[in-house]
Amino acid sequence: MSTFLAFDFGASSGRAILTSIENDIIKMKEIHRFPNEPVFLGDKYIWDFPRLLNEMKIALRKVAITNIEIESIGIDTWGVDYGLLDYEGNLIGMPMHYRDKRNLQGVKEVEKIINLEKLYLRTGISNNTFNTCFQLAGDKLKRNTILNNTKCLLFMPDLFAYYLTGEKKMNLQLPLHLGF
Secondary structure (H helix, E strand, O other): OEEEEEEEEOOOEEEEEEEEEEOOEEEEEEEEEEEOOOEEEOOEEEOOHHHHHHHHHHHHHHHHOOOOOOOEEEEEOOOOOEEEEOOOOOEOOOOEOOOOOHHHHHHHHHHHHOOHHHHHHHHOOOOOOOOHHHHHHHHHHHOHHHHHOOOEEEEHHHHHHHHHHOOOOOOEEOOOOOOO
């Protein structure tokens, strides 16, 4: 039998699910559920990253007491949000949430460089205000000091994995040429 643990961070809740496969039969069992709500801090929407990381650790402790051997762990979140790490590997500020209003200004900055229709034709990605490119453009306007002190960007699943394992996977080295 193979057993896997999946963390699913939805728009308003998160959960940990144990999945086992035995004789070509898939069984799933939710072992932990928790709220996943953005936090409004000052004038910014941020991920409640420390609390969510703690919820993951609670789920891992629940699995540990079952003595079930886990083959692998998967983490699924919104694909557009990220955390920024400094040159010592420390998180710089809290990860911004895709609902943050800085993205609207980011769209305007990107539009100064490339027509949004051309951007879509080039990338095949719908021009939603929460897309990573618009978030980075918003960061350039609103959190430039943070960007200037950033060594790498980790998307949220990789950021959670980094804080659980100490290993960076799939990171983007900065400074990126943002063009704005």
